[in-house]
Amino acid sequence: MLPEEHFRLLKTPNGARAGELNTPHGTVLTPVFLPVGSQATVKTLTPQDIKDAGFNMVLANTYHLYLRPGIDVIDKMGGLHRFMAWNGAMLTDSGGYQVFSLAPLCKITDDGVTFRSHIDGSEHFLTPELAVQYQEALGADVMMVLDECTAYGDSQEKVQKAMDRTHRWAERCLKAQKRKDQALYAIVQGGMFPELRRQSTEYLTALDFPGYAIGGLSVGEPKETTFAMVEETSAWLPVDRPRYLMGVGSPEDIVEGVARGIDIFDSALPTRVARNGALFTGKGRINIRRAAYRKMDGPPDPDCDCSTCRTFSAAYLSHLFRSDELLALRLATVHNLRFISNLMQELRESILDGTFAAFRKDFLSSYKTTNEQVRVEQKGRWLRGRE
Amino acid sequence: MLPEEHFRLLKTPNGARAGELNTPHGTVLTPVFLPVGSQATVKTLTPQDIKDAGFNMVLANTYHLYLRPGIDVIDKMGGLHRFMAWNGAMLTDSGGYQVFSLAPLCKITDDGVTFRSHIDGSEHFLTPELAVQYQEALGADVMMVLDECTAYGDSQEKVQKAMDRTHRWAERCLKAQKRKDQALYAIVQGGMFPELRRQSTEYLTALDFPGYAIGGLSVGEPKETTFAMVEETSAWLPVDRPRYLMGVGSPEDIVEGVARGIDIFDSALPTRVARNGALFTGKGRINIRRAAYRKMDGPPDPDCDCSTCRTFSAAYLSHLFRSDELLALRLATVHNLRFISNLMQELRESILDGTFAAFRKDFLSSYKTTNEQVRVEQKGRWLRGRE
Numbered sequence: 001m002l003p004e005e006h007f008r009l010l011k012t013p014n015g016a017r018a019g020e021l022n023t024p025h026g027t028v029l030t031p032v033f034l035p036v037g038s039q040a041t042v043k044t045l046t047p048q049d050i051k052d053a054g055f056n057m058v059l060a061n062t063y064h065l066y067l068r069p070g071i072d073v074i075d076k077m078g079g080l081h082r083f084m085a086w087n088g089a090m091l092t093d094s095g096g097y098q099v100f101s102l103a104p105l106c107k108i109t110d111d112g113v114t115f116r117s118h119i120d121g122s123e124h125f126l127t128p129e130l131a132v133q134y135q136e137a138l139g140a141d142v143m144m145v146l147d148e149c150t151a152y153g154d155s156q157e158k159v160q161k162a163m164d165r166t167h168r169w170a171e172r173c174l175k176a177q178k179r180k181d182q183a184l185y186a187i188v189q190g191g192m193f194p195e196l197r198r199q200s201t202e203y204l205t206a207l208d209f210p211g212y213a214i215g216g217l218s219v220g221e222p223k224e225t226t227f228a229m230v231e232e233t234s235a236w237l238p239v240d241r242p243r244y245l246m247g248v249g250s251p252e253d254i255v256e257g258v259a260r261g262i263d264i265f266d267s268a269l270p271t272r273v274a275r276n277g278a279l280f281t282g283k284g285r286i287n288i289r290r291a292a293y294r295k296m297d298g299p300p301d302p303d304c305d306c307s308t309c310r311t312f313s314a315a316y317l318s319h320l321f322r323s324d325e326l327l328a329l330r331l332a333t334v335h336n337l338r339f340i341s342n343l344m345q346e347l348r349e350s351i352l353d354g355t356f357a358a359f360r361k362d363f364l365s366s367y368k369t370t371n372e373q374v375r376v377e378q379k380g381r382w383l384r385g386r387e
Numbered sequence: 388m389l390p391e392e393h394f395r396l397l398k399t400p401n402g403a404r405a406g407e408l409n410t411p412h413g414t415v416l417t418p419v420f421l422p423v424g425s426q427a428t429v430k431t432l433t434p435q436d437i438k439d440a441g442f443n444m445v446l447a448n449t450y451h452l453y454l455r456p457g458i459d460v461i462d463k464m465g466g467l468h469r470f471m472a473w474n475g476a477m478l479t480d481s482g483g484y485q486v487f488s489l490a491p492l493c494k495i496t497d498d499g500v501t502f503r504s505h506i507d508g509s510e511h512f513l514t515p516e517l518a519v520q521y522q523e524a525l526g527a528d529v530m531m532v533l534d535e536c537t538a539y540g541d542s543q544e545k546v547q548k549a550m551d552r553t554h555r556w557a558e559r560c561l562k563a564q565k566r567k568d569q570a571l572y573a574i575v576q577g578g579m580f581p582e583l584r585r586q587s588t589e590y591l592t593a594l595d596f597p598g599y600a601i602g603g604l605s606v607g608e609p610k611e612t613t614f615a616m617v618e619e620t621s622a623w624l625p626v627d628r629p630r631y632l633m634g635v636g637s638p639e640d641i642v643e644g645v646a647r648g649i650d651i652f653d654s655a656l657p658t659r660v661a662r663n664g665a666l667f668t669g670k671g672r673i674n675i676r677r678a679a680y681r682k683m684d685g686p687p688d689p690d691c692d693c694s695t696c697r698t699f700s701a702a703y704l705s706h707l708f709r710s711d712e713l714l715a716l717r718l719a720t721v722h723n724l725r726f727i728s729n730l731m732q733e734l735r736e737s738i739l740d741g742t743f744a745a746f747r748k749d750f751l752s753s754y755k756t757t758n759e760q761v762r763v764e765q766k767g768r769w770l771r772g773r774e
Contacts, residue, residue: 040706044713046698069706073682077702085698295460311433311472315464319427319456326431326716 006183006210007242007263011352015234015261016360018351021242023089023141024181025081026056030242031258031347033249033340034059034091034266039068040084042337043271044330047086052307053334054341057089057141059266062134063098066124067117071134079139091266092140094131094173096187097215097246100149108148110165128172136179144213145173147187152220159191167203174207185211185244192225194232201236212237213244214262218253227256234261251280251343252367255360258347270340274332277321280339284368288332293318306338393570393597394629394650398739402621402648405738408629410476410528411568412468413443417629418645418734420636420727421446421478421653426455427471430658431717432724434473439694440721441728444476444528446653449521450485453511454504458521466526478653479527481518481560483574484602484633487536495535497552515559523566531600532560534574539607546578554590561594572598572631579612581619588623599624600631601649605640614643621648638667638730639754642747645734657727661719664708667726671755675719680705693725 007030009019021028035042035050038061042050050058060080065071077083081090099105099115106114112127131146146169148162166189177184186204190196204212214233217226230245237243242263248254249267257265270280277289281301286293288300299309300317308317308331320328343363350359394417396406408415422429422437425448429437437445447467452458464470468477486492486502493501499514518533533556535549553576564571573591577583591599601620604613617632624630629650635641636654644652657667664676668688673680675687686696687704695704695718707715730750737746 039710039712040703041712041714044717046694046714046718064710068710069681069702073702073706076682077684077700083700083703083706085703294456295463297464313464313470315456315460316427316470316472319460319470323426323451323455325426325428326713327428327433329713330431330717331433 004240007240009240012239012261013351013354013356014259016258016347016351016356017243017261017263018348019242019263021057021089021142021264023057023183025087025089025141028057028089029344029348030263031254031344031351032057032264033254033270033344034264035337036061036266036268036271037084037086038064038268040065040074040080042333043275044326044333045337047084047088049330049334050086050337051088053337054345055088055337057091058086059091059093060084060138060140061093061095061098062131062138063093063095063102065092065138066095066126066134067119071137075137079137081139089142090140091142091264092135092138092144093246094135094144094146095126096131096144096147097149099126108165110168112146113148128169129176132173132176132184136177136182139182141182142211143177143182143184145170145184145186147189147215149216149219150189150191152192154191156191156193156196159189159193160196163189163191163196163200167200170204170209171207174209183210185209185213185242187213187215187246188233188237189216190229190233191216192221192229194229197229197232198236201233205236205238209241211242211244211264213246213264215246217245218247218267223253223256226253227260230257230260230262237261249340251340252364254340254343255347255363258351259356259360270336271333274336275329277328277332278336279332280336282366284366288314288318289321290318294322300335301339304335304338305342306335308332308335308338391627394627396627399626399648400738400741400743401646403645403734403738403743404630404648404650405735406629406650408444408476408529408651410444410570412474412476412528415444415476416731416735417650418641418731418738419444419651420641420657420731421651422658422724423448423653423655424471424473425451425655427452427461427467429720429724430662431713431720434471434475436717436721437473437724438475440724441732442475442724444478445473446478446480447471447525447527448480448482448485449518449525450480450482450489452479452525453482453521454506458524462524466524468526476529477527478529478651479522479525479531480633481522481531481533482513483518483531483534484536486513495552497555499533500535515556516563519560519563519571523564523569526569528569529598530564530569530571532557532571532573534576534602536603536606537576537578539579541578543578543580543583546576546580547583550576550578550583550587554587557591557594557596561596570597572596572600572629574600574602574633575620575624576603577616577620578603579608579616581616584616584619585623588620592623592625596628598629598631598651600633600651602633604632605634605654610640613640614647617644617647617649624648636727638727639751641727641730642734642750645738646743646747657723658720661723662716664715664719665723666719667723669753671753675701675705676708677705681709687722688726691722691725692729693722695719695722695725
């Protein structure tokens, strides 16, 4: 599939974009949010649940699947789509981020990265070529290059060194690619340094990837910095290629990302906070465990059309959470994902009919993240983006 | 509803019985197994999942619901059916068993039982009248009397004393009943003493309940003793009333119970062992975590028609368990319950067409509980029956 066939841009009023991604597993309307299925499962949900919530593209993690059950197992089972019984579109992350955030890091050289498994401590070696080879075996519709991630607060020198290596690795990934039915995306790095972001974007754009991700954000920096870096990067990205903001996915951040021209989002946040009892509503996040919901007849979110809100009361969901019942986690996950898919659809429609600016203003003024909930979100900041 | 309308016996060849329970929430074919939903949820499943697995009657526990969310909350929400969004038939246990097995017991007198919550240690008082009042508020189709449970190994004197109290409490429950659309079942006690079992059955039968449970079994005694007591009790029960063997529900025990004229079973075993990775198959129980399943393409149980076996491979389910994924618990629960509902249907059909004896022999000779799995089952023997 040629890059120009992979993505079609339909409209770009004031920066916000509506388009479509064409993949061997169907067309995905953008802007799109990808539920995170690190270990070949979006936690608590079946593939049918994911579709029912309104999604036809998910993300899985090469790092997790390499360690468990092993790329060989999934390859033998006919690839990741078949293994997890998902026939929609799929993106796999290269494993770079997880190696740097989850695994005790051993050594990084130009060749690749040596790391220890966070599960059993065993030593492994990952190279750009292996990252592509593994992702080709997994068979996702979109693959990511192996990148070197830096932390918030790292010096410009350190960030530049990692960025330069990320660029060299991106070229090696491109060369290593054998299958042509998968789109390989580059990842722009450069930390919180606008000049490095510009350099990284220019370098990678020259290599002509079918898509570009913005990496290394949402790692603890203030929100303004995140979006300043997004703007800095977007300005240099080619208009006709999809733009993927990695690890960002709260409702308010999605709206702000879309306003800055982002087409693709992923984040474990909606599903993770759901498992803590935090539900998205049009008025902000609520904590369903609170006493106020104990006797509340009527759905958790009266404006929601998800199967949870259509079937159960706030009182029942509150009871399940208070009683540590497993069903609570699933019902809340379904709700938060449905909230996000409805949001994506509304965003897209507002872009297409020219009302995005008003939608953005209305949404952000009514959607307030309550203080009691921010606590949930900020647990493990470094990990908050990508499980 | 008159007792004779509640149960209709269709056939009784050689002890095994096929019939139907008529309830305000539908007709339930017997022999029947009730999935256990102690806290107003069959762990990991929605009401739709339970129906899809083939069940139209479930069990819930008054003890658990009294403590959380509180009978008042469920009453306010319009009863337990509406609270948990279950429109099928339902049986509630009185709380007697849980008070004696889960809660630190304070004091028992003829008046009732004082106990402490196993959740927060608060003190509570339960009487036969309150047990009925709570169950009327919950609104299940079948209620159970409050009984005094004894442990395996208790002296005949102690068991007799508890049995006599259980009889007095049964009379008080009968008198306390106000709603007439709910069937109140008595519970036969008498421990492992045949003479006491006979006395208990005769005493309670004279009170003319619409159904009779056999309680105080599967509490650690050998299997032969369990079924000897079932036989001892069944011999004295009226033929035209349903017989409920409480807390028994492994596939092999169900077959043996049906052979002895049992109509109703409940047990947390099928769902609990599922969450440990133990799946029922026609050849016995398998441990899906085992290395043998890591690369096994094809369903966990090739003979099963459940949504898990129709959708996912043994390798995928094994991966989910090995990776501590929540979806594993749900997929295995669906499978084990479907196995049981298929078994109940086969048992019923074999009774109706006169082939039960052959079915029993075939099933028990091919179904072997492997040693590695028995371990899972025997954790917490006292609790194994009723969660």
